[in-house]
Amino acid sequence: MKFTVKSEKPATVKTGCIVLGVFERRRLSEAAQRFDKTSRGLLTGLLKEGEMDGKCGQTLLVHHPRGARCERVLLVGCGKQREFSDSQYRQAVATAAKAVNASGATDAVSYLADLEVPERDTYWKACSMVEITMAQLYKPDAMKSRKDKTSRPLRRLAINVDSSTTATVTRALADGQAIAAGVELARVLGDLPGNVCTPAYLASQARDLGKQYKKLRVSVMEEAAMKKLGMGALLSVSRGSEEPAKLISLEYSGGDAGDRPVVLVGKGVTFDSGGISIKPASAMDEMKFDMCGAASVLGTLKACNEMELPINVVGVIPATENLPGGTASKPGDIVTSLSGQTIEILNTDAEGRLILCDALSYCEKYNPDVVIDIATLTGACVIALGSHAAGLLSNDDELAKDLLAAGMTAGDRAWQLPLWSEYQKQLDSNFADFANIGGREAGTITAACFLSRFTEDYRWAHIDIAGVAWKQGKEKGATGRPVPLLTRFLQDRCAAIG
Ligand code: BES
Ligand code: MN
Numbered sequence: 483m484k485f486t487v488k489s490e491k492p493a494t495v496k497t498g499c500i501v502l503g504v505f506e507r508r509r510l511s512e513a514a515q516r517f518d519k520t521s522r523g524l525l526t527g528l529l530k531e532g533e534m535d536g537k538c539g540q541t542l543l544v545h546h547p548r549g550a551r552c553e554r555v556l557l558v559g560c561g562k563q564r565e566f567s568d569s570q571y572r573q574a575v576a577t578a579a580k581a582v583n584a585s586g587a588t589d590a591v592s593y594l595a596d597l598e599v600p601e602r603d604t605y606w607k608a609c610s611m612v613e614i615t616m617a618q619l620y621k622p623d624a625m626k627s628r629k630d631k632t633s634r635p636l637r638r639l640a641i642n643v644d645s646s647t648t649a650t651v652t653r654a655l656a657d658g659q660a661i662a663a664g665v666e667l668a669r670v671l672g673d674l675p676g677n678v679c680t681p682a683y684l685a686s687q688a689r690d691l692g693k694q695y696k697k698l699r700v701s702v703m704e705e706a707a708m709k710k711l712g713m714g715a716l717l718s719v720s721r722g723s724e725e726p727a728k729l730i731s732l733e734y735s736g737g738d739a740g741d742r743p744v745v746l747v748g749k750g751v752t753f754d755s756g757g758i759s760i761k762p763a764s765a766m767d768e769m770k771f772d773m774c775g776a777a778s779v780l781g782t783l784k785a786c787n788e789m790e791l792p793i794n795v796v797g798v799i800p801a802t803e804n805l806p807g808g809t810a811s812k813p814g815d816i817v818t819s820l821s822g823q824t825i826e827i828l829n830t831d832a833e834g835r836l837i838l839c840d841a842l843s844y845c846e847k848y849n850p851d852v853v854i855d856i857a858t859l860t861g862a863c864v865i866a867l868g869s870h871a872a873g874l875l876s877n878d879d880e881l882a883k884d885l886l887a888a889g890m891t892a893g894d895r896a897w898q899l900p901l902w903s904e905y906q907k908q909l910d911s912n913f914a915d916f917a918n919i920g921g922r923e924a925g926t927i928t929a930a931c932f933l934s935r936f937t938e939d940y941r942w943a944h945i946d947i948a949g950v951a952w953k954q955g956k957e958k959g960a961t962g963r964p965v966p967l968l969t970r971f972l973q974d975r976c977a978a979i980g
């Protein structure tokens with residue numbers, strides 16, 4: 483897909499399809515009104531006849547509109563003008579992308595970025611349009627022997643804006659494409675099955691990124707080295723599987739050598755059966771997505787490299803399977819983590835925190851400014867927040883605030899949960915320093931409490947993406963979240979540094 487900027491009247495544009503917004507009820511947007519005039523009331527006529535009333539998600543495709551030079555016009559419903567904001571804009575853009583792609587037009591000009599979105603500038607509208615359009619065109623067909631190709635898919639999209647903003651928009655298009663590429667990488671990896679996307683596969687994907695980008699250095703630690711260092715918690719999870727665990731590090735140096743990095747730690751469980759505390763059979767296939775935290779780290783690093791952000795970012799990915807082999811950890815086993823703290827494994831299905839805790843201790847060596855871990859960590863988070871917001875917990879309110887704001891801007895929202903000390907005692911153990919589970923209550927919080935015992939020496943945030951990393955049902959598949967949130971957070975830091 484190619485994206486360009488344009489600044490031209492809709493009636494004179496020569497293209498396969500122009501995209502115009504319509505508000506409820508039957509209210510043409512400004513661009514649509516102009517188009518309507520030159521086409522001698524074509525659009526008002528159609529609306530009067532009841533072809534469309536402007537509800538969000540509606541579309542109407544008109545062929546060979548009179549008085550214009552385009553082959554088609556796509557009208558897109560935008561809902562009530564008074565209620566038009568981020569989410570309606572995003573929905574209209576998504577609907578348009580799908581409809582144009584199916585229309586047979588191979589190029590199009592969109593006038594949706596001309597619509598007023600409260601508190602959002604043209605950069606935001608253009609960048610979002612690229613991200614959303616790219617996301618709509620993705621198909622999870624990497625493993626299909628016959629891909630069902632759209633005949634005449636959309637290849638070029640021009641975004642119409644006021645001519646005074648074309649420089650900003652050119653930057654927005656580049657940034658949007660960088661983020662979209664990061665999201666797509668995260669989705670592709672998430673959608674691959676567990677027998678393909680193994681810990682070794684994630685490592686090879688990381689190495690490929692390292693070859694692709696000059697400023698990215700990648701290294702992979704094997705189990706023998708982990709053992710030497712004392713990563714007893716991480717290794718306790720990989721014991722039950724034939725696939726060896728990998729600890730993947732990616733160091734992006736976009737800043738100065740002395741700049742303390744942002745470290746992103748991603749849970750990379752390439753299949754989570756639960757281990758000896760085995761999960762029920764129904765929907766267990768979805769546990770191939772248990773590496774979406776890792777995928778989001780790779781995706782975010784890809785976006786950083788594409789944008790050449792002027793900061794240092796490190797990705798750390800503990801990657802393993804969680805299987806119930808003959809040498810698997812058993813409930814009641816006690817292991818010693820890299821930090822020296824001992825852990826009683828009361829449930830082998832609470833494996834994410836076991837691999838993350840060693841990775842979180844390990845990343846101290848990077849002298850991080852902040853550390854953010856991203857993990858499909860708890861089913862409880864899905865119950866608490868559903869599929870709309872990720873769970874956010876942090877030992878630093880300033881950091882939490884920045885991440886929440888980045889999520890709002892990126893349309894990839896998180897919601898903060900408390901990390902109060904009162905919850906900590908749920909992890910008490912009779913036999914070890916603490917247990918790896920904290921009972922039924924507040925499962926997302928006690929999981930974060932567990933991690934907080936390994937992150938006392940730096941500013942840290944934890945993002946539980948169990949509810950947002952993939953969709954269930956007919957549209958089952960990875961979403962690429964929270965690559966947009968993380969990338970926006972890093973962009974904001976660059977802007978703050980200046
Ligand atoms: N990967 C799962 C969390 C999960 C469950 C994500 C469902 C998405 C959907 C994690 O490893 C897990 O099994 N967590 C347990 C923890 C419990 C044993 C304390 C859970 O949430 O049930
Ligand atoms: Mn589990």
Ligand code: ZN
Nearest residue numbers: 751754772834
């Ligand atoms: Zn898991």
